[in-house]
Amino acid sequence: MYSTFIFDLDGTIIDSEMIGLQALQATLKEQGIEKNLDELRFSLGIPGLTTLEILNIADIPTTLESWLEKEKPFLKNVPIFEGMIDVIAVLPKAGIVTSKTTEEMNNSFYLLNIDHHFHSIVCASDTENHKPNPDPLELALQLLGCKAKEAIYIGDSPYDMQCANAAGVDFGLALWGARTVSGFENADYIFENPKDILNLINK
Template identity: 90%
Template sequence: MYSTFIFDLDGTIIDSEMIGLKALQATLKEQGIEKDLDELCFSLGIPGQTTLEILNITDISTTLETWLEKEKPFMKNVPIFEGIIEVIMALPKAGIVTSKTTEEMNHSFYLLNIDHHFHSIVCASDTEKRKPNPDPLELALKLLACKAAEAIYIGDSIYDMQCANAAGVDFGLALWGARTTSGFENAKYIFENPKDILNLINK
């Protein structure tokens, strides 16, 4: 049914979202900004720079650096969702489209030694416009030599779904990361666990 399976990273392949939120919360607190974790959940699925722009942070570059430094000790051992790598290994072709920058990937994803399972990896540094804009996903399609109708994008955030819709790619919700179907009524598929994805290669 699909020749290519493209994944979001945080909250889809690695269970990293709470690490990022707590690091952001601590970074803001140092600047005298008190935020509950619930208030920062909007940042899941978008680049850190965009998050800080929304929060009206003045010195974005320094704040980003501090945020990343606070994440580093935990990202080195970030949990990988159970069963996801085995599923990816069984797929005909797999890629990643993430909102992490190259620097963030170097201090997290690439330390896990799982990048060889993916035919293409597109991060936030690779395109001028980022999710929910379709550009990152369209770049992945080009790198993977795949038509939009032949691919599915699997993620856990509303930004992932918007990106997929804008690129004309079917979207599957990674419920193990999203933990809710609210707001995802237009998702083509709801995957309760990674193994559900394998049903698509048997059709």
């Protein structure tokens, strides 16, 4: 049914979202800004720079550096969702579109030694505009050599779905990361676990 399967990273392939949220919370607390984790969940799926702009942080470069430093010790051993790599290994073609920067990818994803499973990886450093803008997904389609109708984008955040819709690509919700279907009523597929994705290569 699809020749190409493109994935978000955080909350879809790796279980890293709480690491990022807790590091952000601790960074803000140092500046006297108290936020609970639910108040920071809007940051999931968008670049850290955008998050700090939304929070109206005065010194964004220093704050971003502190946030990344707090994440580093935990991202080196970030868990991969169970069964995910077994699924990706048998897909005809796989790619990644993530809001992580090159530096963040070097401190986390590339340490996991799973990058060989992907034909293309697009991060926040590769495009001027980021999710929910379609640019990163459209770049991935170009690099993977496929048309929008031949691909599906799988993610766990509203930004992922908006990005897919804007690029004319079908969207599959990674429920193991999203933990709710609320707000995802327009998703083309709801995947309860990674193995559900395999149903699409048998059609």
